[in-house]
Amino acid sequence: MxxxxxxQNLNAQQLYVKKHHxxxxxxxxxxxxxxxxxxxxxxxxGRLGWIDTFFFSSPSMVISFFVQMLMDGSFFAHxxxxxxxxxLSFLLITLISILSATLLWYSKTLSEISExxxxxxxxxxxxxxAPLFIVWLGTGINTIIVAGISVAIFGSVISLYTxxxxxxxxxxxxxxxxxxxxxxxxxxVVLPSSIPAILSSMKxxxxxxxxxxxIGEFLAARxxxxxxxxxxxxxxxxxxxxxxxxxxxxxxxxxxxxIQWAEHLYKKKA
Amino acid sequence: xxxxxxxxxxxxxxxxxxxxxxxxxxxSFQVKKGEFLAIVGPxxxxxxxxxxxxxxxxxxxxxxxxxxxxxxxxxRIGYMLQQDHLLEWRTIWKNVLLxxxxxxxxxxxxxxxxxxxxxDYGLYKFKDKKPGELSGxxxxxxxxxxxxxxxxxxxxxxxxxxxxxxxxxxMVSADIGTIIRASGITxxxxxxxxxxAISLADRILVLTxxxxxxxxxxxxHLTLPEDTPLAARNAPExxxxxxxxxKEISDEYSG
Numbered sequence: 001m002x003x004x005x006x007x008q009n010l011n012a013q014q015l016y017v018k019k020h021h022x023x024x025x026x027x028x029x030x031x032x033x034x035x036x037x038x039x040x041x042x043x044x045x046g047r048l049g050w051i052d053t054f055f056f057s058s059p060s061m062v063i064s065f066f067v068q069m070l071m072d073g074s075f076f077a078h079x080x081x082x083x084x085x086x087x088l089s090f091l092l093i094t095l096i097s098i099l100s101a102t103l104l105w106y107s108k109t110l111s112e113i114s115e116x117x118x119x120x121x122x123x124x125x126x127x128x129x130a131p132l133f134i135v136w137l138g139t140g141i142n143t144i145i146v147a148g149i150s151v152a153i154f155g156s157v158i159s160l161y162t163x164x165x166x167x168x169x170x171x172x173x174x175x176x177x178x179x180x181x182x183x184x185x186x187x188x189v190v191l192p193s194s195i196p197a198i199l200s201s202m203k204x205x206x207x208x209x210x211x212x213x214x215i216g217e218f219l220a221a222r223x224x225x226x227x228x229x230x231x232x233x234x235x236x237x238x239x240x241x242x243x244x245x246x247x248x249x250x251x252x253x254x255x256x257x258x259i260q261w262a263e264h265l266y267k268k269k270a
Numbered sequence: 271x272x273x274x275x276x277x278x279x280x281x282x283x284x285x286x287x288x289x290x291x292x293x294x295x296x297x298s299f300q301v302k303k304g305e306f307l308a309i310v311g312p313x314x315x316x317x318x319x320x321x322x323x324x325x326x327x328x329x330x331x332x333x334x335x336x337x338x339x340x341x342x343x344x345x346r347i348g349y350m351l352q353q354d355h356l357l358e359w360r361t362i363w364k365n366v367l368l369x370x371x372x373x374x375x376x377x378x379x380x381x382x383x384x385x386x387x388x389x390d391y392g393l394y395k396f397k398d399k400k401p402g403e404l405s406g407x408x409x410x411x412x413x414x415x416x417x418x419x420x421x422x423x424x425x426x427x428x429x430x431x432x433x434x435x436x437x438x439x440x441m442v443s444a445d446i447g448t449i450i451r452a453s454g455i456t457x458x459x460x461x462x463x464x465x466x467a468i469s470l471a472d473r474i475l476v477l478t479x480x481x482x483x484x485x486x487x488x489x490x491h492l493t494l495p496e497d498t499p500l501a502a503r504n505a506p507e508x509x510x511x512x513x514x515x516x517k518e519i520s521d522e523y524s525g
Contacts, residue, residue, distance in 0.1 A: 170355055176327055177349035178420065180372040188372065192359050 057242045065239040066247075079247055082213060082224040085141060086255070089148025089209040093156055094202055096149070101160035105190065106182065111161065122154035127215050139220040147216030152208035156201050163197035164190050199263045206255045214248070225251075272338055273300035274345065274456050275324065275424060279333035282319055283481075292481035293319045297333070299475060299484060301424075301456060306447075308459045308467035310515065311477030311485075312522045317460045320482070321426050324458070325349050337424070348422030350430040354413035356401035362388075362412050363397040369420040380419060387415045391449065406434050407442045414446055418453070425450065425457040431466065440500070443470065447499035464515045468492075469502035476515065479522045486518055 039059045045051045046058035053061060069075035104111040130147050137143040167190050175185040217226025225244045232240030282294040293316035301307050311317050322328040324335055325347050339345040356365045366384050370376040388394040391411050401409055410430065417425065430446070431439045447470040450457050461467050467474050468490055476486040492505035502508065 168355070170351055170353065171357070173327070174351060174355045175372065177325060177351070178369040178372050178416075184372045188368065189357065192357070195359075 054236070055238055057238045061239050062243050062246065065243045069243065075247075078224055078228055078244075079251070081141075081221075082217065082226065082248075083251060085144050085148060085213045085216070085224065086206075086210050086251075089145050089152075089213055090202075090206050090255075092145070092149050093152045093205045093209060094198075097153060097156035097160050097201070097205075098198065100157045101164055102186065104157070104161045105164040105186065118154055118158055122158055126151045126212065130215055130219050133216070134220045139222075143220045144213055144216030144224070147220075148209045148212035151212030151215070152205045155208075156205055159201050159204075160194070160197065163194045167193050195266065199259065199266060203256065203259050203263070206259055207252060210248070210252055210255065272303065274303045274338050275301040275458075276336040276338075277320075277324065277333070278336065280320070280323060280330045280335070281332045282316070282323060282328070282330055294323075294330075295481035295483050297477075297482065297484060299487070301458060303338075303456055304454050306450065306457045306459070306470060306472045307475065308461060308471035308473070309475045309477060310461060310464060310467050310519065311482060312479040312519060313462060315477050315479050315522075316482040317477060318428055321349075321428050321458065321460055324424075325426055339423075345423035346420055348417040348420055348425045350413060350417050350425070350427045352429045353433045354401070354406075354409040356409055356412055356416075358401050361398050361400060362393060362404070365401065366412060366416045366419055368416055373420075383421070384415065384419050387418055391415060405438070407438045407445070410434065410442050411445065414449065423456065425455050427457060427459040427461075429461055430459075432462075439466075444499040464512055464519070465503060465508075467515070468508060468511050469499040474515065476518045485522070488514065 042056075043059045046053040046056065046061075066075070069078075104114065126147075129150050130143075133143045133146050133150075137146060171189050171193070172185045175189055180188065213224075214226040214229075217224040218230045221227040225248050228244040229241050232238065232244065277297055277299050280294055280297040281292075284291045284293055297320060299307075309317055309320070319328065323330050326335075337345045356362070357368070360368070363384070366388065367376060367380070370380045385394070388397055391414070393408060393412055393415065396404060396408065401412070404412065413430075431443045434442055443466055459467065459470060471490055474488045474490060475484055476488065477483070478485045488511070490507075490511060492502050492507050494501055494505050
């Protein structure tokens with residue numbers, strides 16, 4: 001290959017990279033454009049009287065309500081409590097499901113006994129349980145955290161146990177040939193090879209924990225974004241409802257990104 | 271020389287709801303210290319089951335496994351599986367030390383031994399790499415080091431080259447055969463590759479199809495200018511032994 005060929009080749013490569021970047025930038029731009037068009041349309045249709053801002057609110061009203069929440073500190077109180085409840089539920093879901101899946105892996109009898117119960121509980125709409133939790137635990141943070149846990153826990157146990165079970169039996173045999181016991185097989189092979197599965201179930205769980213916490217707050221809270229949504233709708237304060245929903249969107253995205261980031265760190269290390 | 275291992279009337283069956291499948295029927299043989307024994311037989315005849323029983327992973331239905339050992343001098347059994355099964359989240363160094371880690375016998379001496387073995391087998395400069403970065407042959411050698419670090423008195427090889435492609439397989443089996451011979455360790459190799467059995471072993475046991483019994487016991491004496499497994503394939507006796515073994519095995523398929 002001579003230099004001219006090489007030069008041409010390089011240009012083709014540069015062209016490809018450029019094209020790729022251009023496409024990427026265009027997509028980002030269009031995404032932002034969609035948001036701007038939506039917000040403008042929303043604002044204008046309110047101001048032009050096409051929709052009733054009493055029911056539909058408007059971007060400017062949401063912003064002024066948000067600023068007001070920031071000023072009187074209610075933003076931090078409500079968002080903080082929802083965030084705290086979600087994180088606590090999420091941590092407990094992760095901990096309990098890893099422990100339960102471990103127990104099920106250890107004892108085949110236990111897993112056979114509990115299988116139908118797990119399947120039934122997992123397919124049950126968990127919001128149906130929330131009123132029970134209120135009766136048992138009263139209104140307050142306990143009920144809300146339990147509601148958050150209940151939404152994700154059964155699915156999480158099932159998916160982790162399935163992943164524990166799928167570990168190559170030859171790898172377990174290797175541990176036994178080296179004189180290891182079931183505990184060694186678990187902590188040298190099963191657990192490390194299930195970390196990707198644990199991380200991906202955590203991604204699902206963080207979203208579900210938020211769903212459960214909001215359900216709990218609808219029914220049993222005096223604080224939190226779920227409470228603001230239900231309270232706002234009852235007193236026809238739609239600014240409050242929509243602002244809270246938008247804050248929830250941002251929280252959900254942020255939490256998901258955190259786990260994504262942890263997964264990224266793990267992959268980089270591995 | 272005294273036998274290091276004696277299998278006495280080993281019987282084994284598998285059970286499921288449809289019924290009983292007899293895998294091993296009255297298997298008896300001895301292995302002398304330092305001997306390299308190959309066991310061949312038709313596919314699915316229970317060769318791997320026999321190895322699992324010798325390793326103590328399965329209990330025989332009847333019969334016994336006798337190891338020539340005493341309190342001061344326990345015989346450790348090393349086992350090499352069909353695939354390397356290196357744990358991909360550990361470095362090669364961490365992988366070869368898996369055995370001592372599990373048996374809680376990790377010591378500076380063990381680490382020194384692991385280092386020496388890695389150097390001897392040309393893997394030292396790869397010790398901080400993950401298994402995914404090594405070739406198939408190198409991984410199989412790392413798996414052998416993982417077994418050898420445990421200083422086994424008896425080495426069980428369960429078709430350890432069957433997952434490799436043909437060329438790698440020739441090289442790795444020659445390679446590992448030489449290593450085992452040089453260390454003077456007693457070894458039992460299970461294989462379905464007859465030329466591999468002839469080139470590596472001192473003696474070959476032929477098993478019948480299921481339920482497996484011992485069909486023949488063939489000593490291998492090759493006249494060789496140099497004693498390497500690859501050169502063994504050119505020995506004058508090689509072809510006759512191969513034909514003999516092939517006849518024994520094909521009888522089983524037709525019979």
